[in-house]
Amino acid sequence: MSVIYLLISVSIFVAIGFFIAFIVAVKSGQYDDDYTPSVRILFDDETKITPRDNKPKIEEKQV
Amino acid sequence: MSEQSCFHCGITIVKSEEINFDDKNFCCNGCKTVYEIFSLHDMTCYYDFEKSPGATPKDIQGKYDFLENEAILAKVLEFQEANTAIVSLNIPHIHCSSCIWILENLNRIQPGINASQVNFPEKKVRITYNSDVISLKSIVYLLSSIGYEPYISLENYETGKNNVDRSLTYKLGVAFFCFGNIMLLSFPEYFEIKEFWLDNYKPFFRALIFFLALPSFLYSASGYYVSAYKSIKSKMLNIDIPIALGIIVMFVRSTFDMVMDYGPGFFDSLAGLVFFMLLGKMFQIKTYSFLSFERDFKSYFPIAVTRINPDTTEESVPIYDVLKGNRLLIRNQELIPVDGILISEKAEIDYSFVTGEAVPIAKKSGDKVFAGGKQIGKVIEMEVLHSVSQSYLTQLWSNEIFQKNVVQKHKTITDAISRYFTPILLLIAFVGFGYWIFIDATTAFNVFTAVLIVACPCALALTAPFTFGNILRILGKQKFYLKNALVIEQLAKVDTIVFDKTGTITTNKKANIAYDGKSISEEDNTIIKNVLRGSNHPLSRMLYDFLPETKRIKLDDFQEITGKGILAVVGDKQIKIGSASFVGNPNLDTSEIEKTSLHIKIGEQYLGKFVFKNQYRDGLENLFSRLNSNYQIKVLSGDNDGERENLETILPKNTELVFNQKPEQKLEFIKKLQEEGKNVMMVGDGLNDAGALAQSNVGVSISENVNVFSPACDAILDANEFSKLDYFLKLSHNAITIIKMSFVLSLLYNVVGLSFAVTGNLMPLVAAIIMPLSTITIVSFVTLMSNFYSKRK
Numbered sequence: 001m002s003v004i005y006l007l008i009s010v011s012i013f014v015a016i017g018f019f020i021a022f023i024v025a026v027k028s029g030q031y032d033d034d035y036t037p038s039v040r041i042l043f044d045d046e047t048k049i050t051p052r053d054n055k056p057k058i059e060e061k062q063v
Numbered sequence: 064m065s066e067q068s069c070f071h072c073g074i075t076i077v078k079s080e081e082i083n084f085d086d087k088n089f090c091c092n093g094c095k096t097v098y099e100i101f102s103l104h105d106m107t108c109y110y111d112f113e114k115s116p117g118a119t120p121k122d123i124q125g126k127y128d129f130l131e132n133e134a135i136l137a138k139v140l141e142f143q144e145a146n147t148a149i150v151s152l153n154i155p156h157i158h159c160s161s162c163i164w165i166l167e168n169l170n171r172i173q174p175g176i177n178a179s180q181v182n183f184p185e186k187k188v189r190i191t192y193n194s195d196v197i198s199l200k201s202i203v204y205l206l207s208s209i210g211y212e213p214y215i216s217l218e219n220y221e222t223g224k225n226n227v228d229r230s231l232t233y234k235l236g237v238a239f240f241c242f243g244n245i246m247l248l249s250f251p252e253y254f255e256i257k258e259f260w261l262d263n264y265k266p267f268f269r270a271l272i273f274f275l276a277l278p279s280f281l282y283s284a285s286g287y288y289v290s291a292y293k294s295i296k297s298k299m300l301n302i303d304i305p306i307a308l309g310i311i312v313m314f315v316r317s318t319f320d321m322v323m324d325y326g327p328g329f330f331d332s333l334a335g336l337v338f339f340m341l342l343g344k345m346f347q348i349k350t351y352s353f354l355s356f357e358r359d360f361k362s363y364f365p366i367a368v369t370r371i372n373p374d375t376t377e378e379s380v381p382i383y384d385v386l387k388g389n390r391l392l393i394r395n396q397e398l399i400p401v402d403g404i405l406i407s408e409k410a411e412i413d414y415s416f417v418t419g420e421a422v423p424i425a426k427k428s429g430d431k432v433f434a435g436g437k438q439i440g441k442v443i444e445m446e447v448l449h450s451v452s453q454s455y456l457t458q459l460w461s462n463e464i465f466q467k468n469v470v471q472k473h474k475t476i477t478d479a480i481s482r483y484f485t486p487i488l489l490l491i492a493f494v495g496f497g498y499w500i501f502i503d504a505t506t507a508f509n510v511f512t513a514v515l516i517v518a519c520p521c522a523l524a525l526t527a528p529f530t531f532g533n534i535l536r537i538l539g540k541q542k543f544y545l546k547n548a549l550v551i552e553q554l555a556k557v558d559t560i561v562f563d564k565t566g567t568i569t570t571n572k573k574a575n576i577a578y579d580g581k582s583i584s585e586e587d588n589t590i591i592k593n594v595l596r597g598s599n600h601p602l603s604r605m606l607y608d609f610l611p612e613t614k615r616i617k618l619d620d621f622q623e624i625t626g627k628g629i630l631a632v633v634g635d636k637q638i639k640i641g642s643a644s645f646v647g648n649p650n651l652d653t654s655e656i657e658k659t660s661l662h663i664k665i666g667e668q669y670l671g672k673f674v675f676k677n678q679y680r681d682g683l684e685n686l687f688s689r690l691n692s693n694y695q696i697k698v699l700s701g702d703n704d705g706e707r708e709n710l711e712t713i714l715p716k717n718t719e720l721v722f723n724q725k726p727e728q729k730l731e732f733i734k735k736l737q738e739e740g741k742n743v744m745m746v747g748d749g750l751n752d753a754g755a756l757a758q759s760n761v762g763v764s765i766s767e768n769v770n771v772f773s774p775a776c777d778a779i780l781d782a783n784e785f786s787k788l789d790y791f792l793k794l795s796h797n798a799i800t801i802i803k804m805s806f807v808l809s810l811l812y813n814v815v816g817l818s819f820a821v822t823g824n825l826m827p828l829v830a831a832i833i834m835p836l837s838t839i840t841i842v843s844f845v846t847l848m849s850n851f852y853s854k855r856k
Binding site (some may be wrong): 035036043 | 264
């Protein structure tokens with residue numbers, strides 16, 4: 001049963017790990033703006049697709 | 064729907080001005096140009112996210128020349144080293160996801176910009192750029208050319224990096240961490256099963272619990288010790304004293320219990336208590352990051368101004384460097400930063416920032432012009448009379464009300480209760496101790512500590528934060544934005560309401576226009592409307608919107624004479640629209656001067672005049688009659704008393720009307736009322752109300768557009784919601800009622816807890832149940848009640 005010492009200690013250290021991650025996240029300002037990233041995440045895909053869609057058109061205009 | 068709206072900005076297109084480009088319709092050249100820029104850079108998906116997201120770019124020639132001045136540049140930039148520079152710009156137009164997209168892809172339009180990041184709630188964009196390739200000025204021009212003109216004011220001049228205080232978040236994080244883990248580890252103890260292995264590991268569990276409780280006790284709860292100490296020092300018993308006492312006693316007793324192996328102690332309750340109370344604190348803070356409640360003239364004033372040197376060269380200088388005797392050049396739409404004398408022949412100055420009056424004031428050469436006015440029309444020259452800090456308007460800020468940081472103007476309802484709570488609590492604790500000491504010394508100590516533990520006013524302390532926090536959010540949804548929760552209590556105490564007139568109870572959006580003169584024929588109407596079309600003067604715009612729609616005709620000549628009016632020629636007729644002296648009104652009498660009017664003359668015939676009256680806000684009369692039964696109402700105005708008769712018919716009989724008030728006088732007026740023992744709410748709008756707003760118990764600023772301007776105040780009210788003011792006041796009263804009701808409820812819990820405590824039966828398990836239970840009931844009670852009251856109109 002002495003394994004419980006180990007188990008509890010490990011669980012506490014895991015919890016401390018998450019706790020530190022939280023502090024670091026707050027410190028870096030991640031929670032200062034909670035709206036923009038939620039919009040931004042949708043853009044990344046758009047920007048990658050649109051150039052491919054639009055390029056032929058632009059080239060036509062230039063010709 | 065036959066009406067076309069602009070593909071870029073969404074404004075209805077005037078048929079004759081429609082521009083077709085790339086199969087899309089635009090309302091003006093500006094919008095088309097923005098579209099061109101975007102399509103050229105392959106960025107038309109700007110229009111995919113949101114329909115018509117853009118704004119028409121404005122002409123800003125010369126407006127940002129000051130950004131070439133190194134000294135100013137250094138103040139505006141957030142960071143600069145070698146060739147990397149970072150700037151944070153405030154862009155009021157940011158309003159949708161398209162805005163975010165375009166601003167974060169600036170680097171595709173303009174080489175030299177490395178990265179840009181939008182903070183949507185704050186309406187800011189942070190741009191990192193290469194200062195060798197591109198200057199800040201060209202970035203600002205680029206932004207303006209795509210309709211995102213940044214707002215740079217004197218406030219930017221003094222920005223140090225202001226550090227955000229995140230300590231409450233850390234404390235809450237620590238408290239939650241400790242609370243969760245302690246709860247988990249305390250579980251075996253709750254069942255008290257005499258099992259061999261549980262007994263065996265008890266010291267290990269308890270030691271862990273003890274060490275986990277330390278950060279919560281020492282760090283998370285530290286705010287309460289500080290506050291309690293301060294309140295004892297200032298001999299004001301606040302709620303933090305019993306809280307701090309409860310926490311400390313809890314910790315000491317628990318440690319003692321644990322060391323002596325009497326039991327597991329109350330560490331679980333302690334961690335829970337600290338966590339819930341911090342949660343309440345967090346909930347109470349609701350910040351509107353797009354609003355600022357601390358604005359003074361610095362947010363309005365430009366950062367630099369063009370100075371004309373004796374050798375006639377022009378130079379941008381920071382406005383703090385402007386001295387008496389300097390000559391300044393003020394362009395169209397620029398703000399006059401200092402008092403001075405007009406040198407140019409004529410000028411029209413719009414003081415709407417200051418007074419809320421929409422109609423510009425005409426000034427002649429040699430007239431005094433005051434700081435805060437906005438030049439409309441041509442470039443003007445002026446000579447400086449006072450430096451910035453000594454100008455008429457800015458002097459207001461040297462009043463002591465702006466100097467001292469008013470720590471706390473009043474006692475909160477929670478503190479008022481705790482003035483009785485704390486002594487009674489201590490009394491019970493000592494009586495219990497005194498009773499048991501003759502029977503059993505150990506029990507006596509147990510009872511004494513148990514009383515302090517169980518009576519720790521957790522639920523009591525949570526009541527106000529959760530009620531106010533919730534009300535704050537409800538009001539925010541209805542566009543009444545409060546600076547913080549304390550304002551609600553202040554609102555409930557108000558007994559006198561002082562309104563500013565111009566811009567507050569009148570609106571500057573619509574004007575009430577009356578015609579006086581010979582009847583206007585259909586043909587003349589067409590001519591007048593078409594002449595007005597070319598003018599940008601606010602009065603012309605208002606009259607233009609007022610006149611019925613007509614067909615378009617061509618003007619043969621058009622001339623706008625500043626301070627006088629419009630001179631136009633249609634066919635063989637000369638048309639004059641403008642002031643009485645300009646038009647040549649045959650029967651001018653002096654009483655007319657106080658009213659704002661436009662006179663019309665077509666050919667040689669004088670037609671008549673349009674008189675502009677103040678348009679009072681919708682529902683004003685009803686609002687005042689509703690408020691009148693519970694509050695004393697007063698109206699202050701900086702104007703002359705030309706409107707007195709009109710106002711007296713609208714407002715309730717006993718309303719006091721005071722005219723010709725200077726900004727300082729308004730402040731004094733409020734001060735005098737307060738000295739009479741009144742709790743004053745000031746409702747104002749312009750910078751000239753700033754002193755009165757700061758002096759009053761609750762300063763409410765009315766704003767047509769909450770995102771843009773409002774002087775420093777306690778609350779900002781969207782102008783459209785003005786007629787709901789009485790409802791907001793009623794809600795604040797209800798908030799206090801809710802708090803009182805839930806105080807009773809939480810005291811009941813205390814009584815139950817105390818009955819366990821004084822009889823010496825307080826088990827850790829009982830404490831661990833009572834505390835969260837009371838917290839949850841209180842929180843749900845106040846939330847339900849405040850939602851209920853907010854629905855009841």
